[in-house]
Amino acid sequence: MSQAQLAKQLKVSCEACSLSELCLPRGLTHDELVKLDEYIERPRSTDANSIIYQPGDKFHAFYAVRTGGVKTYLTKKTGEQQILGFHLPGEIFGLDGMESSKHRCYASTLENTSYCALPYDKLDNLCEVMPDLRHQICHLVGHELNADHTHLLLLGQQTAHERLASFLLSISKRFKRRGFSATSFILPMSRHDIACYLGIAVETVSRLFKSLQDSGVVQINRKQVDILDMEALQNMVANCEEDEG
């Protein structure tokens, strides 16, 4: 993308943004949107692997991914990381700062990424006069909690096979929601990141991708994924409910 194109894109208001139906503005009226727009800090574009915030940093805003992708993670003292979530365009991150006004985990970019900042104190004030905004924030926070719960079920009770299938289905669903193909897409994260998210070893990810491919369920080439048999993939996940809401 050229500098000119980038600059143009970055000026886009929430109302004109193609992601608004997925993002914080969802469900707000025109007037509400105009008010909200005033306060949004329009971004911020960074390379891959740059850290947006880390534990101890002051929490002053929620963030919304515009292009690219972000991972949030915690680390053990020994260095191993647990990825808490991947955040695709239109998704919010940064909620880990709500408890104490300090962030508790790391957020870093998976690739070239641009994102908006939604200052917390401004949102808080707007909540007084905009019930719709309040409800939308509750919805987003609730979604985050439920996503974490699904992730807990995955890490605690699913086999490596089931984990990888769940992961592919989750990514597929999210691409679909953004208007992209649900069956053919490019993974924005490395094998290492997938492994850290699923709580398994990188080698296991490789082996399982191969096994899925050998059984004709998917076609994998590096980061390019083609789901050949969606139903088979879904059958591998024998767990309970999940929904994007």
Added chain:
Amino acid sequence: MSQAQLAKQLKVSCEACSLSELCLPRGLTHDELVKLDEYIERPRSTDANSIIYQPGDKFHAFYAVRTGGVKTYLTKKTGEQQILGFHLPGEIFGLDGMESSKHRCYASTLENTSYCALPYDKLDNLCEVMPDLRHQICHLVGHELNADHTHLLLLGQQTAHERLASFLLSISKRFKRRGFSATSFILPMSRHDIACYLGIAVETVSRLFKSLQDSGVVQINRKQVDILDMEALQNMVANCEEDEG
């Protein structure tokens, strides 16, 4: 507890409740508390193993444990459950309903339990005029998110030994915060529940308790736990930050 005692306790207002410093009312002024108190549905006392809500139930309130204990959990179709959290007196649960106004997980009691209900629509209205309440709710939600994140790190990256040590330390810390001993307490949940929370087998829980006991770190007798060497326990958890805030 006799019926008379129970009835008396149940009438206690938030302001008079010994748990208010841990619970939703934390940080509110007298006037705010009086207003809040009007809306709180005072409880609700149940036996062990009774289900408070389950997936699909309409979400209409947050709940605060007064006495006893509650677990929230998800299940796989095959029946295995993943416990998402244990909730002790003064702690809030029910946030899983925020996304869609339907609950997404199960909540059931560990023992004889009483709890208050905090109707969501009333809280929402109060948020308009009580910034302190808004902030306290954000704090609680943020705490829940961070607790889930710590749990994800535990399930994804810690060994069975580390998990059990983390669990004991977490329970110890929470008892201490409630004014009880940090080193001698009675676990409110079964071995099975501990196993489901930690993502390991019941037999493993038993073996690890024995191993901790053999190495002189703790003394375990059924549900009675005595921590003999707190420092050793803490050294077993080689992971990153965690704080009760």
Added chain:
DNA sequence: CGCTTGATTGATTTGAGTCAATCCCAGTGG
């Protein structure tokens, strides 16, 4: 006092991790 349910203990198995080579591609520089 037997019965039921939860907890412990032991023997054995196994899914996934670890260690150790390659392999393969993207990016670099000649």
Added chain:
DNA sequence: CCACTGGGATTGACTCAAATCAATCAAGCG
């Protein structure tokens, strides 16, 4: 334009932590 190189990805051999299977054991309880 192509050889070189470094880091992610794959593959294979081997190991091991924890699961599973299978008895007891202990403690409430009707």
